[in-house]
Amino acid sequence: MHPLLFHxxxxxxxxxxxxxxxxxxxxxxxLRYFARLLGLNANAAWNLxxxxxxxxxxxxxxxxxxxYFSAFRRHPFWILGLTSxxxxxxxxxxxxxxxxxxxxxxxxxxxxxxxxxxCIAPSAALALGFxxxxxxxxxxxxxxxxxxxxxxxxxxxxxxxxxxxxxxxPLNPVQLDHxxxxxxxxxxxxxxxxxxxxxxxxWGAWLFFYGLAAYFLAFQRIVTQTQWAIRWPVAIAMxxxxxxxxxxxxxxxxxxxxxxxxxxxxxxxxxxx
Numbered sequence: 201m202h203p204l205l206f207h208x209x210x211x212x213x214x215x216x217x218x219x220x221x222x223x224x225x226x227x228x229x230x231l232r233y234f235a236r237l238l239g240l241n242a243n244a245a246w247n248l249x250x251x252x253x254x255x256x257x258x259x260x261x262x263x264x265x266x267x268y269f270s271a272f273r274r275h276p277f278w279i280l281g282l283t284s285x286x287x288x289x290x291x292x293x294x295x296x297x298x299x300x301x302x303x304x305x306x307x308x309x310x311x312x313x314x315x316x317x318x319c320i321a322p323s324a325a326l327a328l329g330f331x332x333x334x335x336x337x338x339x340x341x342x343x344x345x346x347x348x349x350x351x352x353x354x355x356x357x358x359x360x361x362x363x364x365x366x367x368x369x370p371l372n373p374v375q376l377d378h379x380x381x382x383x384x385x386x387x388x389x390x391x392x393x394x395x396x397x398x399x400x401x402x403w404g405a406w407l408f409f410y411g412l413a414a415y416f417l418a419f420q421r422i423v424t425q426t427q428w429a430i431r432w433p434v435a436i437a438m439x440x441x442x443x444x445x446x447x448x449x450x451x452x453x454x455x456x457x458x459x460x461x462x463x464x465x466x467x468x469x470x471x472x473x
């Protein structure tokens with residue numbers, strides 16, 4: 201495939217980086233769109249997305265420095281590079297930190313938390329679809345060897361050097377399966393949105409279906425024991441956590457409901473009164 205989109209001399213633009221940047225822009229635009237549909241402040245949703253993205257990128261870079269501290273101590277300017285370095289635990293922790301930072305901003309701005317999560321769910325599904333297409337083109341997160349006609353064979357030494365992609369071996373294009381499922385999740389959430397009965401349903405649905413997809417797709421990838429030890433618990437945790445958002449919740453009594461209830465008087469119509 202094409203791990204490099206283009207290069208001019210020593211200046212190279214990685215395909216995966218461009219697709220990831222495109223995915224982030226799509227996510228921000230989708231956040232504004234769904235914020236309007238759900239009655240949220242579109243500007244606040246845009247800011248939330250920016251804070252989450254920047255927090256994820258900064259956290260990922262700092263965690264990378266911590267993991268390779270001895271190398272960075274000898275070459276401190278490497279912090280500006282290593283765009284091709286990927287670690288399962290670093291990406292997961294950085295994503296959690298980014299999401300947490302975004303939700304803290306939502307709470308500070310007074311955005312309803314569950315409805316904000318409903319806004320994030322379809323945006324994340326759409327962005328992941330574009331991101332996985334970039335992974336396929338670059339050779340990242342490659343699948344198991346296969347003999348099927350739809351296999352893909354990578355030949356670029358850069359893909360092998362950056363991502364450890366096996367060369368000359370027909371591989372299952374699991375990244376495209378992941379992208380297709382993400383786009384299907386997006387369509388499903390878009391259909392569900394006007395029919396939801398309570399805040400948090402879209403987020404719960406995304407956690408459930410994406411957790412299942414992540415679990416079964418892991419069987420189609422070449423993963424180490426460490427990667428499997430992270431993927432399996434995360435996928436199961438997502439499915440279990442989804443139940444808390446999908447279960448029907450009793451509506452809270454409001455002050456207006458209490459006032460209306462106080463207006464009713466008890467009439468004693470028993471005989472002899």
